[in-house]
Amino acid sequence: MTDDLPMNPALLPAGLRDLLPPAAEIEARSIEAMMEVFATHGYQRVKPPLVEFEHSLLAGSGAAVSEQTFRLMDPDSQRMLGLRADTTPQVARIANTRLAAAPRPLRLSYAEHCLRVRGSQLAPDRQIAQAGIELIGSDSPGADAEIILTGAEALASLGLTEVSFDLAMPTMAGTLLDGADFKPEHRAALAHALDRKDAAAVSRLGGAIADVLTRLLLAAGEATPALAVLAEVELPPEARALADRLVAVVAAIRARAPALRLTIDPLEFRGLRYHTGPCVTVYALGHQQELGRGGRYVSGEREPATGLTLFPDAILEAARTPPLRPRLYVPAGTDASVAARFRAEGYATVAALGDEKDPPEAEARRLACTHLLTDGAAAPLS
Incomplete structure (x- = not known):
């Protein structure tokens, strides 16, 4: 019977996938490029936990993602926990608890992964990367405009300038x-x-x-x-x-x-049910999948807030692939300061470990290097 066959260790649950080189590095660098834009506009980064007590995770705006939330029992406290399905409710909780006394308007940013019970037909992934901003404590049209303009600048940092921001009033x-x-x-x-x-x-x-x-x-x-x-x-x-x-x-x-x-x-x-005012959905021209979504909501009991969440997975499908870091093969016996100099110039150095059987050029090609250190210079491998 097929049930007796061992499961392939590479098999993952539906909607989950491994991200391999170089895609994982490209995603990380792209997220950090967007986060840098957020930081230059005064958005300070927060990092909420992946898991919270269910009652706090699903309170307020979190109730809108209750059906998409995985739950498990905490063996320590014997209370129900939830795995976040959306980061915005967690940021709202932070703003209204740990940062309740911070000056308003409060500008916060995040880059996290969420896990959802179900994917959609257009976006079947259940583990979703998010990079976003929340502006809490202002009800002005200028706040709504700021998150859109900051999001546009973040996308432009990845070469995405042909985008459309679709506004709605849900x-x-x-x-x-x-x-x-x-x-x-x-x-x-x-x-x-x-x-x-x-x-x-x-x-x-x-x-x-x-x-x-x-x-x-x-x-x-x-x-x-x-x-x-x-x-x-x-x-x-x-x-x-x-x-x-x-x-x-x-x-x-x-x-x-x-x-x-x-x-x-x-x-x-359509969209998340916690939105209470102007909302926005972001698309790249010629692409059907959403690059981001956001809008106005109530943070905590009654504090006005607005935010924008960008989806790196969809963004990278629409954006041009950024240039990869060149890989320089460093033969055995090379002085460490030489490799350090090239790393400072932007190379990734791949050092020989001393047990190679092939000549340096062949070894460099085998390890997918783009350059070989030759006479103190980085020689391109054709």
Whole structure:
């Protein structure tokens, strides 16, 4: 029976994978390049634990990822633990506990891995690398703009300049539906039609607000014409305030980066359920997978916050491959100071260990070196 066969030790659970050379180094260097950009904008790095007590991990905004969270029993405390499925709730916890007395607005950054119960069709990986920023304690449009502009600069540091930041207001649809007072089953059908961008069904099910919903649904697209439609649609006061906030965020971005590609979908409401205001999804032109996602939420009980999480795995698929560090083979007997000099110049030195059987050039090629130390110089291997 096949069940009796030994399991291949290279076999991993679905959605998990090994990252091998040089991909692992490329990912690490790319993450650090983005983290350096975050640091130059005043975002200070935090490092939450991989595992927390379930009650704190899933409190507040963490409840939105409860279904994606792996759980296990802590043999020490005999309490349930959770493995993080998203880093933002952990950063919010840190901000509201250990950094509760820190001056606001608080700017924090992180680079972590998360583990989720399920992947998606477009992103089947269950272990997800995240590099992100959180701006906590400000409710201004300038804060929303800052995280987008900082994210754009981080992507540009990896050569990704052809990107689109897609803005949405996830509370807009709910606000309009609340005001129309639909019956639960009717509301669910209409929400489903909005989610599927089915304009015909929205027109049929929308009742008194069918025209408003249809116009907003069809307005999705490049920011300037979308905002023009938003300005013309007659909205109730609460919905108008949400539309005005989108206008203010776009204006704040345009003031600093007029060429940045922005699109708007005022009725988009998919994503993490803890978002309470303007949200953003990042795409590279020509690529379907999200490069990042973020938006406004409530940190702790009532503190305003906004953030952006970038996904290095997707980014590296879209970005040009950065140049790898050249590998210099150092034959046996070479003075250590010579190898140190080349490392200072950016080479990775691969030292002979004294038991090689092949000539230095053959050994250098076998070990995937790009250069061979010859007469004190780094000679390229063709």
